[in-house]
Amino acid sequence: MSKQVEHTPKEYIQIKGARVNNLKNIDVDIPKNKLVVITGMSGSGKSSLAFDTLYAEGQRRYVESLSSYARQFMGRMNKPEVDYIKGIAPAIAIEQRVITSNPRSTVGTSTEIYDYLKLLYARIGKTISPVSGREVTKDSVSSVVDFALNLEEGTTVTLLAPLIPAHGRKLKEELSLLLQKGFVRVVFGDSMQKIEAIIDDKAVANKDLQDGEVLIVVDRVRVEQDDDTVNRLSDSVQTGFFEGKGELYMEENGQRHHFSHKFELDGITFEEPTPNFFSFNNPYGACRRCEGYGKIIGIDPDLVIPDKSRSVYDGAIAPWRGEKMGEWLQVLVKSSLKFDFPIHRAYMDLTAAQKELLWTGNKYFAGLTQFFQELEAQTYKIQYRVMLSRYRGKTDCPDCRGTRLRKDATYVKVGGKSITDIVLMPLEEALEFFKTLPLVGNELVIAKRLLAEINNRLQFLCHVGLSYLT
16 A cells, blocks of 8 residues: 655645635645746636745735835735645746836837947947938047148148128128237138238228138148147147138148038038937937837828738729729729739739839829828818728838937948848847948947947847847
8 A cells, every 4th residue: 555645845835725716726735946837728727826826825925024114115915715825935926928018118128239229329330421322520620630740741731710700790890800819811812811901901891701701811830740730730720610610621732621520411410429319218319200109190001901912903992992982093093004003913912112102192193192181181071080080090100110210310320231220120130230240440449348238138039039029
């Protein structure tokens, strides 16, 4: 006759008569210091045993062991329906569920990867002009001084700053102010002249000025490789940038070089990258229209075209069905041959350009965008208000296209990719991108620590099987 083994509370957690939720008077002994898995069909009481019985009783007993002062800061837990539990210790529980409902949270923000991305793009990102594709740079005092010192020793350079006249001031008034500041000469009329001589010439002294018509001669310096020359150049360049409102010219051997302290190119003034410039949680970096959410309440394309297996001819566009609204569809059908639009092809098989055309329209037919704009203009009629409500929903912001960031944040590139390109990549692809990112010199020194943090987090997410996430 076999003898029944007696389990002690030192070795097992003993539960008798558990009746929480779906548990029907369950008796169970759970071994301590072991990895125990509770399995069963859906609704069999797994969570009721683990969370509502074991965790609840362990947490309740722990709270009761604290002082009355400490207990007032702890949440009160009810005693689970169970005859008794022996051998239980204070418990913690980790439940698989979404721990936040913040609509601004993403995989990147939750894992801090995006925080490091913002720093990376702010530190080594290159702003590329959307007009010419050239890098946007600005000149600093040190870069202008370095340019001068790289010239042949003994070269004489002349530093010139454009005169930006105040509104309503005549030439004489501006030149008098320059004399008070200690300047002696200006370039006026393609020649260098003394300021006093121009003031004495009544024929020109009272004329109106245009920006840059007069260049202030800030200094003339002979280039030498010594501290005195470097200090003098630095002071003069700084003065020139100040007087020229960020613009400066340097003349040497008949050549005039332009330098700008402004962050601009192709007639566009760009914002200098900072971490907040790439933050959709900050008003400075967030898209103005959707305020950093990436979505707005507008016309939902999925409601407008609910069955993408249909062709345009067969009624894929829901609001263009029926006799009255079908007139919009008939215009498209009758003119489709003029611009080679496949009205009999399933919507899902159309190219991206063809899908876009349905919304934008062309000179032959009005697109869906114009259609809904005309409905908006007639919302005083209840039938149009009802119709519009059928197709409203959360849709990608048309300004940022769902990226949440201001448009000019996408002009900043690292390795030829903008920060929005990176966040749309699957994690595995992003990891490969950063591992092979070609950085050298100062860029590598600046980015080394940031890249290590980004790569470590990406590797972990890929290792646990989440490489498909973006």
